[in-house]
Amino acid sequence: MTFDAIETWWWPYLFILIAGWLATDFWRFLGVYLGGRMAHDSELLVLVRCIATGLVAAVIANLIVFPAGVLASVPLALRIGAAGVGFFAFLASGKKVVAGIAAGEAVLFGSLFWLDVL
């Protein structure tokens, strides 16, 4: 039952609806339902946030280490280096996301031109 398991036009949309829409709006609707009933600083919520953060971080690391498409032909060291520079620029600028993105992109784009790899 993978994304391209069934050869019809509607299967990918059903897949997105169940694995995407249901999986996200479930939490949003539950949030509305629970309203203010949940203690915001409970230890259970800390654990839940940690798992969620770890999961998203794993996705991001895989996007950098095992990318699809054109990024796959960029050297691995350059991908990790550019992400690292972006992250440290973000920290050094007082947590400005714009600064992190600009620095990371400058390293990636600059090196691609300099090394002429693509």
Next chain:
Amino acid sequence: MNDPEATASVGSERRAWFLRGVRSAISVPGFILASAFVGFAGLARDAGLTLTQTVFMTGIVWALPAKVVLVGAILAGSSLPAAMFAVTLSSVRLGPMVVALVPEMREPKTRSWVLYALSHFVAVTSWVLAMERFRYVPRSMRTTYYAGLGSMLVLANMAVVGVVFLIAGRLPPAVSAALFFLTPLYFVTSLWGSARERAGQLAMILGLALGPVFHVAMPGFDLLASGLVAGFGAFAIHLLIKRRRAV
């Protein structure tokens, strides 16, 4: 009660606040989000999704981490239950975010379907913007304001995704590489910024390190395994530090 003039003036006030919500979407956080969606369009295209599937996913799922996980699961050839479980886990944060947002915009007479409908717009950017700007919005107009803000962000980014998807194939490779690199850069920075406690930042570092390891060690379950190990690991350290402080 049903004074037509009063109704008309409430109507025009609502329109004004809706438009103010729309306008607040056009802001620095809004542009950063759009740049991350530029990256997402490239990611989805490289994963083999069609234009309509990608635009549909943008509107129906909306939260970017959830979509990146979903595309990651599709790329990894995950089954429907595994993909759903991974996306569900990655979206837990939406629950507490909505729990925090709803009391800010609810009035005794607010109908609950309005809140359920508006909750679909909740994702990091609209949530941060709303929590920040609500203090300048009269309570009775906050649902209207959030409807303007949320719908503008969703529709604008559906358009961004559609346009980028169409032109991505015609760009020079270095430009597409730079565009597709926006998504990981956006998350590496904003994920750290959004962590509310040290434990969250520790979970992020562990997740970054474990993701590629589990990708090789247990393909198909790599996301779940990394999330659970990083989450429980960071939480355990968080408890240990807390206990040591208490002693």
